[in-house]
Amino acid sequence: MKLFIPGPVDVRQEVLDAMRQPQMSHRSKDISLLQARIEENLQKLFFTKNTVLLSSSSGTGAMEMALRSLTVKKAAVFSCGAFGDRFHEIALYNGIDVDYYRFEDGKPIDMNVFEEALKKGVYDTITITHNETSTGVMNDLKALSRIYKKYPEVMVIVDTVSSFGGVKISVDDLQIDVCVASTQKALGVPPGLAVMSVSDKAVKRFNEIGYRGFYLDLKRVYERHVKSHQYPSTPNTAVMHALDCQLHYIVHVEGIENRFKRHQALAKYTRDWVKKHFDFFAEAGYRSDTITSVKNTKGFDLDKVKQALKEKGYVFSQGYGKHKQTAFRIPHMADRTLDELKAYLKEIESL
Ligand code: PMP
Numbered sequence: 001m002k003l004f005i006p007g008p009v010d011v012r013q014e015v016l017d018a019m020r021q022p023q024m025s026h027r028s029k030d031i032s033l034l035q036a037r038i039e040e041n042l043q044k045l046f047f048t049k050n051t052v053l054l055s056s057s058s059g060t061g062a063m064e065m066a067l068r069s070l071t072v073k074k075a076a077v078f079s080c081g082a083f084g085d086r087f088h089e090i091a092l093y094n095g096i097d098v099d100y101y102r103f104e105d106g107k108p109i110d111m112n113v114f115e116e117a118l119k120k121g122v123y124d125t126i127t128i129t130h131n132e133t134s135t136g137v138m139n140d141l142k143a144l145s146r147i148y149k150k151y152p153e154v155m156v157i158v159d160t161v162s163s164f165g166g167v168k169i170s171v172d173d174l175q176i177d178v179c180v181a182s183t184q185k186a187l188g189v190p191p192g193l194a195v196m197s198v199s200d201k202a203v204k205r206f207n208e209i210g211y212r213g214f215y216l217d218l219k220r221v222y223e224r225h226v227k228s229h230q231y232p233s234t235p236n237t238a239v240m241h242a243l244d245c246q247l248h249y250i251v252h253v254e255g256i257e258n259r260f261k262r263h264q265a266l267a268k269y270t271r272d273w274v275k276k277h278f279d280f281f282a283e284a285g286y287r288s289d290t291i292t293s294v295k296n297t298k299g300f301d302l303d304k305v306k307q308a309l310k311e312k313g314y315v316f317s318q319g320y321g322k323h324k325q326t327a328f329r330i331p332h333m334a335d336r337t338l339d340e341l342k343a344y345l346k347e348i349e350s351l
Contacts, residue, residue: 001310004344005317006133006162006291007185009334011242015189018245019238026237032229034240039229041247045164045256046179046197048171053218053225055194056235059161059182061216062194063087063127066178068094069206069218070155071125076101076117078109080139081132082320083159094213099123105323106293108139108286115147118154124205125155131163133185134320136282136293136329138163145174155205161185164195165250166263166290166333177202178218183239186263186290188334189246192239198222263289266332266341273345274330281319281327290333293319296326305351312347 003010024030035054042052055062067075067090075096077087080103091098101117103110109128117123126148131138141158148156155177160169164179166186171179177199184191198218206212206219214220215233224232250259267289274280274294281293296302302318302325309316319327332341 001313001315002340002344003315004309004331005315006329006331006333007182008191009185009188009331010336011188011190012246012249012335014249015242015246018241019190021241024237026234027230031235031237031240034244035225035229035231035235038240038244038247039225041244041251042195042197044251045247046169046171047173048179048197050171050197050199051222051225052195052197053221054231054235054240055196055216055221056192056231056233057194057216058184058191059159059180059194060086060090062180062182062196063157063159064090064094065213065216065218065221066157066180066196067091067096067125067127068216069209069212070157070178070202071096072205072208073124074098074122075125075127076123077127078114078117079103079129080107080109080135080137081105081129082134083132083161084127084129087127087129087157087159105135106137106281107283108137109144111143111147114144118147118151121151123154125157127157127159129159130169131160131167131288131290133162133291134323136280136288136291137286138167138282138288138290139286141169141174141176149175152201155202162333163288163290166259168260171197175199177205183243186333187243187246187250189242190239192236193243195243260289262338263333266336266338267292269338269341270330270332270345277349281323291329291331293327293329296328300351301325302328305348308351309347314344314347
């Protein structure tokens with residue numbers, strides 16, 4: 001089956017094979033070298049000099065780690081969909097004082113609301129979802145950063161779970177304090193790890209917080225990494241091998257900029273196809289380079305579409321939550337080729 005869902009994605013055979021290596025001690029020199037090599041390549045992909053950590057959880061674990069380890073006073077969550085909402089839930093479940101700014105599905109974070117919220121001066125941490133996978137909206141981080149850079153005391157946590165590895169995210173230029181991503185999306189690696197860049201400012205902040213949890217304590221994970229390039233408990237070594245192999249491919253074989261260009265070409269092809277056959281769910285100017293969300297203007301029964309495509313060897317992605325019948329999503333991320341995408345869209349046309 002070809003996975004046309006926004007993660008987990010299809011993974012290259014070489015990357016799958018990398019997971020078949022013999023087990024290793026999580027306290028060995030070899031694992032330190034492996035983790036250090038992964039960090040070095042992730043720094044290139046995050047365009048940062050900041051420390052880059054691994055979390056042996058999916059992206060949600062790293063989101064929780066960041067929010068609970070950085071908020072002293074109050075957080076503001078800026079959400080334009082289900083994954084932005086997740087930060088709000090994380091705050092509530094952790095007893096974090098939080099305000100929740102919610103924008104309509106299909107629309108980006110509103111710059112005026114964002115600026116007015118920060119002007120209040122009551123937040124010490126904010127969350128932004130770069131690429132809202134549920135709606136196909138990609139927020140404009142550069143424009144948002146022009147606003148939040150005026151408030152250097154505010155910690156900026158950015159979820160790039162479904163864009164990192166496919167879209168350029170310049171952590172240092174954007175001054176992101178914690179940038180979070182998962183392995184199973186645009187990176188093209190199996191699920192089981194999250195990655196996160198951590199600024200010096202964030203390091204100062206987590207030292208001010210008394211209760212950061214245990215397993216998801218950013219300070220513990222950070223300090224162990226800085227000391228020995230190891231993880232405080234037993235990490236997911238199989239996926240570490242896979243990530244190491246894929247990062248080598250991205251950085252040295254495909255090339256980082258080529259990878260971004262390929263994602264742009266896939267997105268353009270998909271948008272042209274949508275223009276011809278349907279309509280867009282996400283607002284113009286904010287359409288993602290890794291996933292396109294489509295309005296079901298033809299009124300197809302999308303459960304039937306899903307079944308029909310399954311018989312042709314594809315896993316189809318309906319709209320998220322309440323949009324299950326009114327929208328569908330076309331992911332174009334990781335190592336997807338233009339030919340594979342074209343073949344898939346042809347199958348949809350033929351239904
Ligand atoms: N944020 C976004 C934007 C996502 O797309 C997802 C997963 N679909 C998550 C967070 C949660 O990531 P994970 O499943 O790796 O915990």
